[in-house]
Amino acid sequence: MSATDGAPAPFGRRLAEAMAAAGPLCLGVDPHPGLLADWGLEDTPAGLEEFSVRALAAAAGEGTLRVAALKPQVALYERHGSAGVAALERLLARARDAGVLTIADAKRGDIGSTMDGYAAAWLDPASPLAADAVTLSPYLGYGTLSATVERARAAGRGVFVLALTSNPEGVSVQHAGAAEPEGAVAARIVAAAAADNARLAEAGDWGPVGLVVGATVADRAAALGVDLAGLRGPLLAPGYGAQGATAAGMRDGFGRAWPQVLATSSRDILRQGPEVGALTRAIEAARAELTAA
Numbered sequence: 001m002s003a004t005d006g007a008p009a010p011f012g013r014r015l016a017e018a019m020a021a022a023g024p025l026c027l028g029v030d031p032h033p034g035l036l037a038d039w040g041l042e043d044t045p046a047g048l049e050e051f052s053v054r055a056l057a058a059a060a061g062e063g064t065l066r067v068a069a070l071k072p073q074v075a076l077y078e079r080h081g082s083a084g085v086a087a088l089e090r091l092l093a094r095a096r097d098a099g100v101l102t103i104a105d106a107k108r109g110d111i112g113s114t115m116d117g118y119a120a121a122w123l124d125p126a127s128p129l130a131a132d133a134v135t136l137s138p139y140l141g142y143g144t145l146s147a148t149v150e151r152a153r154a155a156g157r158g159v160f161v162l163a164l165t166s167n168p169e170g171v172s173v174q175h176a177g178a179a180e181p182e183g184a185v186a187a188r189i190v191a192a193a194a195a196d197n198a199r200l201a202e203a204g205d206w207g208p209v210g211l212v213v214g215a216t217v218a219d220r221a222a223a224l225g226v227d228l229a230g231l232r233g234p235l236l237a238p239g240y241g242a243q244g245a246t247a248a249g250m251r252d253g254f255g256r257a258w259p260q261v262l263a264t265s266s267r268d269i270l271r272q273g274p275e276v277g278a279l280t281r282a283i284e285a286a287r288a289e290l291t292a293a
C-alpha cells in the first residue's frame with residue numbers, strides 16, 4: 001500500500017524496487033518429479049510442500065532477500081489436483097509474509113468472458129491463489145487480456161505476456177507475419193503491451209504489463225522489429241541456466257533493454273538442493289553473475 005492514500009503501490013514500482021534491492025534474479029520454483037526424487041522427497045503434495053518451503057528459505061531465509069521474485073510453475077502443482085494447488089496457495093502466502101514478490105507461471109489466456117475468471121483467481125487480493133503477477137498467453141488475441149490488465153493495475157499487480165518464448169517451437173507463431181506491414185506477431189504483441197503501459201503507468205514507474213522474452217532468443221528481437229526498450233515495463237527472461245543462456249549472452253542479446261530484465265532460473269539452481277545452504281549459494285552465484293554482467 002502507498003503510505004499516503006491506502007491505494008496499492010503499482011506492481012511496476014514494487015518490482016523495480018525489489019530488483020534494485022536484491023538484483024535481477026527470479027527463482028523459479030518448479031517441483032519436477034525428478035528434482036523431488038533427487039531431493040529425497042516423494043512426488044506427493046507433502047513432497048511439494050517441503051520442496052516449496054526449502055526454495056523459499058533459500059530465496060528469503062533469515063530476513064535476507066536474495067531474489068527479486070519467486071516464480072512457481074503452476075502446472076507442476078496442479079499435477080496433484082486440489083492438494084497440489086493447496087500447497088501452491090501456502091507457498092504464495094508464505095512468500096507474501098516473507099516480503100517476496102510472486103509471479104504465478106500459469107500462462108493463462110481465454111476468450112474475454114471467461115478470462116475474467118482466471119484474472120480473479122490469480123490477481124484478486126482476496127483469492128487464495130493471489131500472486132503479485134501472473135503469466136498470460138495472448139494467442140487468443142491481445143485484446144482478450146484487456147480486462148485482466150485493468151484488474152491488475154487496479155490491484156497494484158501485474159501481468160507478464162508471452163511475446164518471444166524461449167522454446168524453439170515458438171518461432172512458428174511468434175515470428176509469423178514478419179514481412180507484413182504490421183510486422184511479426186511478436187512485434188504486434190510488444191507494441192500493444194507498450195501502448196497499455198503508456199496509458200496506465202504512473203509517472204516514473206513501469207506499467208503493469210511485462211513481457212516474457214526468452215533469454216535464449218532475446219538476440220532475435222531487433223531483427224523482428226521488436227522494441228523491448230520502449231515497453232516501459234519489465235522483461236521476464238526464462239532460459240538462463242538450464243536452457244543454456246548465460247548472463248553475458250543475455251546482456252548482449254537484450255542490449256538497451258538489459259536494465260528491464262528479470263532473469264528467471266529454475267532447474268539450474270534447484271538441482272543444487274535439497275540443503276537450503278547449497279541452494280542459497282547457487283542463488284548467490286547466479287545473482288552475482290547477473291549483477292556483474
Ligand SMILES: O=c1ccn([C@@H]2O[C@H](COP(=O)(O)O)[C@@H](O)[C@H]2O)c(=O)[nH]1
Binds near residue numbers: 265
Ligand atoms: O518462454 C518461456 C516461458 C516460460 N518458461 C518457464 O520458465 C521456467 C524455466 O525453467 P528452467 O528450469 O530454468 O529451464 C519453466 O517454469 C518454464 O515453464 C520458459 O522456460 N520459457
